[in-house]
Structure formats: C-alpha cells, structure tokens
Amino acid sequence: MTNTKDTTARSLKALHETAAKVGKPLSFMEVCGTHTMSVFRSGLRSLLPENVTLLSGPGCPVCVTAQSDIDMLIELACDRYVTICTYGDMLRVPGARGSLERARGDGADVRVVYSSMDAVDIAQQEPQKQIVFAAVGFETTAPATAAAVDRAVKLKLTNFAVLASHKLVMPAVTALLEGGGVKVDGFLLPGHVSVITGWRAFVSIPGKYGLPCVVGGFEDEQIVVALADLVSMVHKSKPSLINQYPQAVSEEGNTVARALLTKIFEPCDVPWRGLGVIPLSGLALRPAYKAFDAQRKFHLTRPPDREPKGCRCGEVITGAVTPPQCVLFDNGCTPTHPIGPCMVSGEGTCQAWFKYHRVRVPNKHRAHADSTAEYEVTA
Amino acid sequence: MCLAVPAKLVDCGDGQGVADLHGNRVPVQTLFAPEAVVGDWVLVHAGFVIKRLDPGEAEATWAVLGDLARCAEGTDHDQY
Ligand code: SF4
Numbered sequence: 001m002t003n004t005k006d007t008t009a010r011s012l013k014a015l016h017e018t019a020a021k022v023g024k025p026l027s028f029m030e031v032c033g034t035h036t037m038s039v040f041r042s043g044l045r046s047l048l049p050e051n052v053t054l055l056s057g058p059g060c061p062v063c064v065t066a067q068s069d070i071d072m073l074i075e076l077a078c079d080r081y082v083t084i085c086t087y088g089d090m091l092r093v094p095g096a097r098g099s100l101e102r103a104r105g106d107g108a109d110v111r112v113v114y115s116s117m118d119a120v121d122i123a124q125q126e127p128q129k130q131i132v133f134a135a136v137g138f139e140t141t142a143p144a145t146a147a148a149v150d151r152a153v154k155l156k157l158t159n160f161a162v163l164a165s166h167k168l169v170m171p172a173v174t175a176l177l178e179g180g181g182v183k184v185d186g187f188l189l190p191g192h193v194s195v196i197t198g199w200r201a202f203v204s205i206p207g208k209y210g211l212p213c214v215v216g217g218f219e220d221e222q223i224v225v226a227l228a229d230l231v232s233m234v235h236k237s238k239p240s241l242i243n244q245y246p247q248a249v250s251e252e253g254n255t256v257a258r259a260l261l262t263k264i265f266e267p268c269d270v271p272w273r274g275l276g277v278i279p280l281s282g283l284a285l286r287p288a289y290k291a292f293d294a295q296r297k298f299h300l301t302r303p304p305d306r307e308p309k310g311c312r313c314g315e316v317i318t319g320a321v322t323p324p325q326c327v328l329f330d331n332g333c334t335p336t337h338p339i340g341p342c343m344v345s346g347e348g349t350c351q352a353w354f355k356y357h358r359v360r361v362p363n364k365h366r367a368h369a370d371s372t373a374e375y376e377v378t379a
Numbered sequence: 380m381c382l383a384v385p386a387k388l389v390d391c392g393d394g395q396g397v398a399d400l401h402g403n404r405v406p407v408q409t410l411f412a413p414e415a416v417v418g419d420w421v422l423v424h425a426g427f428v429i430k431r432l433d434p435g436e437a438e439a440t441w442a443v444l445g446d447l448a449r450c451a452e453g454t455d456h457d458q459y
Contacts, residue, residue: 034382087425115426117408137425140383143411144425192383195422195430248383248422248430257411257429347382 008221012047015228019049022235027053027183028227029319031169032190033060033347034218040356042220052231055182055319056349058172058272059190061137062089063317063341063348066271068305069165070095073134076163076298077108083126084110085119086134093341096306100134116148123152123160132294135162139196142166142283143257146264149285149292161294164265164283169193170201171281172272177209182319186212186230188223191245198253199243206239217245264289271305273341274314311340316349323353330358383424385432388417398423 019026030036036056039045045054058064074095077084084100091101091112104110109129113119116133123131135145145162152160169190176182189202194215205213212233216226226244233239243249261283270282285293294300307314311333312326323329323342333339335351342350386398386405394410398421405426412428415421422430 114405115408117426140424140429143429144408144427147408147410147427192422192424192429195383247433254411254429256413257427260411 008224011221011224011228015052015224015231016049018228018231018235019052022231023051025051025053026185026231026234027055027319028186028188028230029055029057029182029184030188030190031057031059031173032188032193033063033345033349034192035059035188035190035216035223036349036352037347038218038220039223040352042223043356044220044223045357048227049231052227054188054227055184056317056352057176057187057319058275058317059169060317060342060345060347060349061141061167062093062345063313064167064172064272064275065090065093065136065165065341066273066305067095067307068271068302069136069163070099071097071303071306072295072300073100073132073163074098074103075300076132076294077103077110079130079298080109081128082109082130082132082298083122084108084132084134085113085122086110087136088112089345089347090134090136092338092344094308094339094344096303116144117151120148120151120155120157120160123157124155127159129159131160132298133160133162135164135166138167138169138190138193139261140190140192142265143196143254143261146260149264149289150260152292153289158291161292161297162285163294164285165270166265166283167270167272168267168281168283169197170204171267171278172275173202173205175275175278175281176318177205177211184211184319185234186214186239188226188230189213189215189241191215191217191248194243194245194249194253196254196257198251199241199249200251201253203241206241210239212239213241215241215243215245215249217248271302273305273307274317308339313340313342313350316340316342323350326350330354383422383429385420386423388415388419388421388428391415391417396428398428 076082100110119133199215214226214229229242265283266286267280268284269279271277310328315321338344342348386400389399390397391409396409398407408427412431415431420432421428
C-alpha cells in the first residue's frame with residue numbers, strides 16, 4: 001500500500017516548486033461544498049504556497065437556494081393540510097418569515113427525510129395529507145427527485161408534489177465566467193456532481209475559456225495532486241481537463257440517472273442566491289409531470305427575492321469576498337444563530353471559516369451589527 | 380450535500396437494496412446502478428447508489444468521506 005503521507009508530501013513539494021516558477025498570484029475556485037469543508041478540515045489551506053489562493057464557488061446547494069424558494073416552502077408549511085419533507089440541511093435556512101425549523105416549532109408539519117423516496121412513502125401512508133418534497137441539490141441529488149416523481153406516477157399518487165429548486169453547476173460556472181466579475185486561474189471541479197454528469201460536461205471550460213480544470217477527490221492527497229496539476233497547466237500554458245478521481249468519475253457519468261432526470265425534468269431559468277436568474281440553470285418538471293409541481297398545484301407566486309440585510313452570501317459564493325469581510329460574521333451570524341445560508345450548511349463557506357479559520361476579533365474592534373436580521377429586496 | 384459515501388451492498392434486488400454504512404444497515408435504491416450486486420462497494424448519496432466502485436479504491440476513500448459526512452451532519456461534536 002502506498003504511504004499516503006509521503007505521496008501528499010511529495011505532491012505538496014511539487015505544488016510549491018511549480019507555483020514558485022509561475023511566480024504570480026494564482027486563484028483557483030472549488031465548486032463543491034465538500035471540497036471547501038475538506039480543505040478547511042484538513043488544515044491544507046495553511047500549507048498552500050503563498051501565491052496560491054483557493055476560492056469557494058457556488059458549490060453548496062443550500063447556500064445558492066434563492067430566498068424566494070425558502071419563503072414558498074414556509075408559506076406551504078403554514079397550510080395545515082400540507083406536510084413538508086426536506087433534507088436536514090434546509091431546516092435552518094432563514095427565510096423572510098423565519099425558517100422551516102421555526103415553522104415546525106409553531107406547529108407546521110415539517111419532516112426531515114433521508115431520501116426523496118421517504119417522502120413518497122409518507123404520501124402513500126398518509127393519503128389525507130398533501131406531501132411536498134423540498135427538492136434541492138445539484139446534479140448529484142436531482143436524479144433522486146426524478147426517481148421519486150417517477151414512483152409517484154406509478155403509484156398514481158395525487159397527494160405528492162415537489163417544489164423543485166434544483167440547480168445545474170455548469171450554467172453557474174458559465175455565468176461566473178461570462179460575467180467577468182470573478183478572476184480565477186482554474187477550477188477544482190466537483191467530484192460527486194461529476195459522478196452523474198461525467199467529466200465531459202466541463203470540457204468547455206478549458207476549450208472555450210482557456211482555464212485548466214481538475215476533477216478531484218476529497219482526500220488531502222487527491223486535493224494536493226489536483227492543485228499541483230492546475231498550477232502545472234498554468235505554468236505550461238496548456239489548459240486542459242484532468243480527471244484525478246477516476247475511481248468514481250467517468251467521461252460519460254451515470255447515464256441511467258441522467259436518462260431518468262431528462263425524462264422527468266427539463267432545464268429552465270432559475271434564480272440563484274446572489275447571482276440572480278441564470279438561464280437554463282435549473283430544472284422544471286416536463287409538461288407531462290406538471291401535476292407534481294407544488295408551485296402550480298398550490299398556486300404559489302414566487303415572492304421577491306430578499307437577502308438578510310448586511311449578509312454577503314451572494315459575494316461569498318462567487319468568491320468575491322471571504323466571510324470575515326462580512327460585518328455579521330461571528331458578530332451576530334454564527335452556526336447556532338445563522339443569518340445567511342452560508343452559515344447554516346455544513347458545506348457553507350461561512351460555516352467552514354467559522355469552524356476552522358476563525359480569528360477572534362474583540363467586539364470593540366468590530367462594526368456593530370444587530371443580531372436580528374432585517375431583509376432588503378434584491379430582485 | 381453532494382457528499383456521497385462508500386458503503387457495502389449487503390442486499391439488493393428489484394431496484395432496491397440494503398447497504399452497510401459505518402456498521403448501520405440503511406435502505407438504498409439501486410436503480411441508478413443496475414450492475415451492482417451484493418458484496419459490491421458502492422457510492423451512496425441521499426439514499427441512492429450512484430456508482431459501483433472498485434473494491435480497493437472504496438476502502439481507501441472510506442475514512443475521509445465518512446469523516447466528512449459526519450462533519451456535514453454536525454455529528455462530529457465541533458464546538459461553536
Ligand atoms: S457571515 Fe452570515 S451574514 Fe455574513 S455572508 Fe456569511 S452567512 Fe451571510
């Protein structure tokens with residue numbers, strides 16, 4: 001068996017040497033909340049060459065979910081015939097009128113499920129209730145929602161619907177690159193999204209935008225190797241896409257999962273937190289499955305998108321600022337009292353900084369921030 | 380929440396199965412990996428098997444992904 005510590009040390013040495021040859025500052029964006037968490041947790045950040053910076057991109061599905069999606073779920077939760085089934089990550093994300101957790105405390109029927117199929121089971125077992133599944137997540141998670149809808153069709157369920165807030169990674173990356181606001185030298189691509197999409201989904205990043213990409217695993221060694229590859233491609237001016245997670249990621253991805261996804265959903269324009277509406281970056285149920293669309297079934301109108309006043313999640317998820325640049329960071333906004341979604345999720349950049357990279361700033365040196373969130377309309 | 384965790388498939392058939400995840404037996408959907416059979420190492424995400432893994436590779440990635448999963452769930456008892 002290879003000695004992982006030795007390999008990591010060797011890769012780290014190669015990374016430092018090549019980065020020194022490049023000389024100029026380099027920024028790479030990781031587009032996966034799990035990478036964000038892994039890099040912080042392992043302490044790898046502090047071992048990187050001085051001229052290499054890792055920026056967190058829009059890689060946490062909870063963090064990019066628009067405020068309006070949360071508000072619609074809370075509106076539904078207030079209906080006493082509706083049961084909301086949600087993944088645990090969404091429970092504490094604050095909306096304009098509190099969170100799903102708070103709605104549950106006020107008597108709403110909000111249940112945490114491990115899988116989308118659990119929501120279908122509940123619909124089958126409790127026909128007197130209307131079950132709405134809060135469908136969030138990127139390409140990794142969306143096929144599970146498609147499978148739930150497919151099963152609901154087969155079971156002829158009339159009391160099951162989904163509020164689809166799924167997001168697609170590549171349109172967001174494209175929007176970031178086309179927007180020109182974020183300057184990066186390459187991407188550490190999301191390993192588990194790529195299990196479904198296949199690495200081929202990202203080839204236009206080196207092809208069209210001339211930026212190197214590496215699909216990376218989550219061990220320290222895999223991340224260091226991925227970064228060393230990125231720096232090396234910059235050094236050689238040969239941008240390309242390298243798959244450093246071949247044990248899980250193939251060129252074509254999971255074609256069975258994607259086929260079901262395409263059968264049930266079609267791409268649509270959706271709002272992202274902090275990024276606005278991105279064309280064809282979300283998933284809408286195809287016309288044949290509209291009976292399962294909760295927004296349509298319950299005549300929900302999407303409210304205006306609001307952000308908690310002072311919260312800079314939108315800039316955090318595009319790598320424009322780091323969490324401590326938000327005046328609320330550790331100053332009203334903490335994991336136990338999150339104001340924005342980036343502090344709620346275990347994969348959120350603000351929570352990662354809080355847990356692993358917090359520098360205590362005495363309160364007298366901080367700008368004052370009220371811990372009660374106010375909201376301002378952003379769109 | 381895109382985290383997928385390696386687990387060992389201990390039962391499967393008809394698009395469903397049971398996986399051993401850190402010693403816990405959890406129900407899984409196997410329709411996205413129809414080639415997976417009992418005894419296989421698989422990647423599990425949100426109750427779905429999304430990939431059949433090479434056995435050696437799975438054990439190598441077990442520790443870090445399991446650790447990250449506990450961290451994401453907030454069950455690693457980090458103090459705030
Ligand atoms: S620290 Fe809190 S308020 Fe500030 S950007 Fe992060 S989540 Fe938003």
